[in-house]
Amino acid sequence: MRLSKLVLALLLQQSVLASRPAKRHYDTHDYYVLEHNPSADASLDECAQTLGVEVVEQAGELQNHWLVRTTKQQLSSRDSQDRVLRALDAIRARAQSPTYSRSEDGHLSRRVSYAVKYLSRQELRQRVKRAPPPISPGSLIDAPTAQEVAEQQQILDPEFTKQWHLVNDDYPQHMMNVSALWEKGITGKGVITTLVDDGLDYNSDDLAANFYAPGSHDYNDHTDLPTPKLFDDHHGTRCAGQIAAAKNDVCGVGIAYDSKVAGVRILSGPISDIDEAASLNFGYQEAAIFSCSWGPPDDGRSMEGPGYLIKKAMVNGIQNGRGGLGSVFVFASGNGGRNGDQCNFDGYTNSIYSITVASVDFKGLHPDYSEACAANMVVAYSSGSGNYITTTDVGKNKCAHTHGGTSAAAPNAAGVFALALSVRPELNWRDMQHLCVQTAVKINPDDPDWETNAVGRHYSYKYGYGALNGVEFVNAAMEWESVKPQAWLEMPAIQIADGTMDIFQSATGGETITQDGLTSTMQMTEDLLEEHNFEALEHITVKVWITHTRRGDVEVELVSPNGVKSILAAKRHGDGANTGYPGWTFSTVKHWDEDPVGEWTIRVSDQGKEDQSGKFLGWTMTFWGSVIDPQQAKTYDVPVLEATLPPLYDNNDESPSTTTSTLEPTSSKQYPKPTEHLPGDHGEAPGESDKPAFPGSGDTDATKPVDDVELPADPSPSATHTPTPDEGWFSDLSNLMTNQVWFFVALGAVALFAALAGLFFWRRSVRRRKNYTSLPAGDDVAMSSVGGARSGPRSKELYAAFDEEDDEDADEETGLRRGLGESPAGLGFHSGFLDDDDPASAGAPLTKYKDVPDHRDAERSQSPASGSGSGDWEHASQEHAPHS
Numbered sequence: 001m002r003l004s005k006l007v008l009a010l011l012l013q014q015s016v017l018a019s020r021p022a023k024r025h026y027d028t029h030d031y032y033v034l035e036h037n038p039s040a041d042a043s044l045d046e047c048a049q050t051l052g053v054e055v056v057e058q059a060g061e062l063q064n065h066w067l068v069r070t071t072k073q074q075l076s077s078r079d080s081q082d083r084v085l086r087a088l089d090a091i092r093a094r095a096q097s098p099t100y101s102r103s104e105d106g107h108l109s110r111r112v113s114y115a116v117k118y119l120s121r122q123e124l125r126q127r128v129k130r131a132p133p134p135i136s137p138g139s140l141i142d143a144p145t146a147q148e149v150a151e152q153q154q155i156l157d158p159e160f161t162k163q164w165h166l167v168n169d170d171y172p173q174h175m176m177n178v179s180a181l182w183e184k185g186i187t188g189k190g191v192i193t194t195l196v197d198d199g200l201d202y203n204s205d206d207l208a209a210n211f212y213a214p215g216s217h218d219y220n221d222h223t224d225l226p227t228p229k230l231f232d233d234h235h236g237t238r239c240a241g242q243i244a245a246a247k248n249d250v251c252g253v254g255i256a257y258d259s260k261v262a263g264v265r266i267l268s269g270p271i272s273d274i275d276e277a278a279s280l281n282f283g284y285q286e287a288a289i290f291s292c293s294w295g296p297p298d299d300g301r302s303m304e305g306p307g308y309l310i311k312k313a314m315v316n317g318i319q320n321g322r323g324g325l326g327s328v329f330v331f332a333s334g335n336g337g338r339n340g341d342q343c344n345f346d347g348y349t350n351s352i353y354s355i356t357v358a359s360v361d362f363k364g365l366h367p368d369y370s371e372a373c374a375a376n377m378v379v380a381y382s383s384g385s386g387n388y389i390t391t392t393d394v395g396k397n398k399c400a401h402t403h404g405g406t407s408a409a410a411p412n413a414a415g416v417f418a419l420a421l422s423v424r425p426e427l428n429w430r431d432m433q434h435l436c437v438q439t440a441v442k443i444n445p446d447d448p449d450w451e452t453n454a455v456g457r458h459y460s461y462k463y464g465y466g467a468l469n470g471v472e473f474v475n476a477a478m479e480w481e482s483v484k485p486q487a488w489l490e491m492p493a494i495q496i497a498d499g500t501m502d503i504f505q506s507a508t509g510g511e512t513i514t515q516d517g518l519t520s521t522m523q524m525t526e527d528l529l530e531e532h533n534f535e536a537l538e539h540i541t542v543k544v545w546i547t548h549t550r551r552g553d554v555e556v557e558l559v560s561p562n563g564v565k566s567i568l569a570a571k572r573h574g575d576g577a578n579t580g581y582p583g584w585t586f587s588t589v590k591h592w593d594e595d596p597v598g599e600w601t602i603r604v605s606d607q608g609k610e611d612q613s614g615k616f617l618g619w620t621m622t623f624w625g626s627v628i629d630p631q632q633a634k635t636y637d638v639p640v641l642e643a644t645l646p647p648l649y650d651n652n653d654e655s656p657s658t659t660t661s662t663l664e665p666t667s668s669k670q671y672p673k674p675t676e677h678l679p680g681d682h683g684e685a686p687g688e689s690d691k692p693a694f695p696g697s698g699d700t701d702a703t704k705p706v707d708d709v710e711l712p713a714d715p716s717p718s719a720t721h722t723p724t725p726d727e728g729w730f731s732d733l734s735n736l737m738t739n740q741v742w743f744f745v746a747l748g749a750v751a752l753f754a755a756l757a758g759l760f761f762w763r764r765s766v767r768r769r770k771n772y773t774s775l776p777a778g779d780d781v782a783m784s785s786v787g788g789a790r791s792g793p794r795s796k797e798l799y800a801a802f803d804e805e806d807d808e809d810a811d812e813e814t815g816l817r818r819g820l821g822e823s824p825a826g827l828g829f830h831s832g833f834l835d836d837d838d839p840a841s842a843g844a845p846l847t848k849y850k851d852v853p854d855h856r857d858a859e860r861s862q863s864p865a866s867g868s869g870s871g872d873w874e875h876a877s878q879e880h881a882p883h884s
């Protein structure tokens with residue numbers, strides 16, 4: 001019986017895997033993603049039937065995730081509950097209700113609720129290209145010819161000599177430097193790059209020979225071929241041309257002109273999370289590189305990242321893509337530099353799984369549109385100072401001369417990676433990152449944005465580790481020995497003055513942020529590293545919980561034990577959001593290879609305005625790097641719930657699989673057409689090499705350390721403040737009770753019920769966990785069921801809360817409740833927190849800061865409190881308002 005079920009499931013899966021994605025019909029159907037627990041009793045079909053949905057296919061490349069659908073529902077405002085999610089809620093309620101316990105129905109409900117690990121409704125949203133609009137080419141500068149290279153290598157492409165990014169006659173020190181590799185026959189053979197974009201003109205004479213159809217798909221129009229159809233669907237084609245335009249007599253050549261390109265079209269209309277997730281894994285056994293020149297708006301006020309399924313797809317990509325070597329994700333850093341935007345407010349560019357590429361222009365200057373942040377890994381050449389990128393355009397024999405932005409920087413980097421993988425196909429995704437760090441070339445050595453990090457490398461928020469250089473990169477790749485598997489070490493979260501944030505993003509506790517700033521420290525020890533099989537540091541991610549009435553005023557920085565500082569958030573003049581940072585994750589690559597042992601200090605400050613203030617509630621950090629012992633390497637799993645403080649569980653744990661559902665659209669907004677986001681004159685973008693990216697940041701002298709309040713029942717001697725990462729917050733019942741007190745107070749009677757129910761099922765699941773190795777999923781987080789039992793806005797928030805950091809509109813709608821979140825302090829639970837202040841130690845840890853260049857102080861005194869960029873935020877928001 002069981003066996004036959006298994007065989008059936010396998011067969012089903014096989015046939016699904018072999019076929020192309022089914023056509024979606026969002027106009028007539030509602031789509032959901034259902035994660036099925038294969039070890040559960042209820043089969044997928046049984047679950048689908050019970051929920052009233054039909055199974056379409058496996059959801060992209062995510063195992064045990066299924067795209068399911070039902071006929072479209074009219075959601076009136078009065079009855080705004082989604083039928084399918086309501087059905088799941090009812091099933092869960094029945095599964096848990098004693099009334100039904102013996103009935104047939106109760107039995108079925110229990111089996112189904114164990115089997116459905118996750119269910120979310122798919123909404124369409126628009127991703128934003130980092131593209132230039134078609135602009136008048138009146139001001140193009142004709143670069144002098146690269147005639148010699150063309151003659152030596154018989155390059156007949158008529159526009160080759162205009163491709164200064166390949167051979168720069170004016171500024172020969174500034175180019176991708178790949179022609180010497182071509183001479184050696186390194187031209188990208190055998191490597192496939194997927195352009196996740198707005199299509200790819202495979203009929204172009206410049207691309208036809210190098211087009212890889214099996215790896216291509218159109219997720220906007222649900223067809224196999226990624227045909228550009230809209231008037232401005234030229235972005236993907238231009239990016240593809242930079243990588244793989246053929247060496248022939250059309251336009252110019254690509255950096256890896258014998259490599260292949262596939263096109264996955266997602267930017268030409270709204271797209272659901274699961275289709276975006278699938279697109280990032282499309283054909284990922286064959287394709288090595290996924291070049292992504294898009295993301296959330298670059299308006300200097302958005303803060304958005306990939307949703308759960310998309311994150312999962314990225315993790316799936318690096319773990320399982322390319323036969324386990326991992327997909328190489330390349331992301332454009334963003335074009336919002338003029339809006340004061342920073343790539344650390346974009347969850348794609350600051351993902352550790354992506355190589356983030358910013359721009360440098362043909363003179364080697366930093367163009368003002370290119371975003372700075374501590375997640376920038378390298379720069380590649382693109383538009384600015386009066387020059388653009390020349391590449392293939394849509395059409396049979398067409399050439400584009402106005403391409404640019406960080407959109408064009410990312411494919412130039414992808415082209416170099418393709419060259420490297422053509423000679424070393426066995427290098428993994430992290431090898432490519434290491435090679436970036438090690439071989440990027442320092443440009444503009446006098447730029448004050450450069451700093452020397454703890455291992456003697458140069459790092460800049462504007463340039464990352466420097467300009468990517470083909471010859472340097474590929475030569476190093478030829479010798480490179482693969483790094484050991486990835487290790488990670490998630491530190492226990494520190495709660496500041498009992499700071500908490502629940503799934504509704506309601507906050508309690510925390511300490512008021514001041515202009516002088518608050519600091520908090522975390523201790524990394526040799527023992528912890530060893531315990532976690534952690535050898536050498538690569539990325540660091542830092543998650544913060546901060547409430548603030550004006551997010552753009554908040555600055556966050558991290559200082560290493562060796563005194564190296566990473567600015568994670570500098571002021572953003574345009575960011576007036578009142579949502580703070582509800583568990584937002586920043587990242588930094590600046591500490592690569594640094595010895596992490598010792599005290600890490602976070603500093604949070606604001607402008608000290610009375611009417612714009614907030615609280616620092618807590619933080620945590622995760623160290624990513626390589627393992628000591630490859631035999632003991634673990635596989636990372638993306639947690640469903642990430643944004644609560646204290647965290648509900650951590651990754652090293654055998655995490656309970658949490659079921660969430662999204663009732664309402666998490667994003668009803670349509671992003672404006674992406675071409676709006678790159679300044680129209682990006683080719684004319686003034687460049688500079690004499691300004692720090694974040695002037696005014698780093699005034700740390702007066703910072704006041706907060707005493708990190710110890711959590712109840714702290715079981716760990718190895719970390720000073722909190723339990724070791726392995727011991728989740730729910731390690732025993734009393735711990736749970738204490739930690740949940742905030743929850744009871746904040747949410748009142750209804751929520752009290754929710755918490756009790758949660759507690760009840762948590763206890764059950766703990767009991768279960770002792771008895772079984774794998775935990776049935778259905779009843780771990782009963783909150784969504786409880787939420788579903790209520791109607792109206794409350795339950796909507798409940799669902800939306802699972803979607804954390806994702807959405808500004810939702811944030812705005814629920815801002816009210818967040819504002820109320822701090823009220824319980826009046827009840828006396830946290831009244832003692834100020835006692836923990838110790839003025840005597842104020843500023844003490846900060847004397848170690850060593851990497852603030854002296855002239856910054858001078859600059860600061862000239863322009864007090866000036867953020868990056870200029871202009872007022874009203875202007876920025878107007879710009880954002882009525883697009884398209």
Ligand SMILES: *[C@@H]1O[C@H](CO)[C@@H](O)[C@H](O)[C@H]1NC(C)=O
Nearest residue numbers: 172173174175177180469471
């Ligand atoms: C490009 O590579 C050559 C070696 O082939 C090197 O001599 C030259 O300096 C490099 N140019 C740049 C701009 O790095």
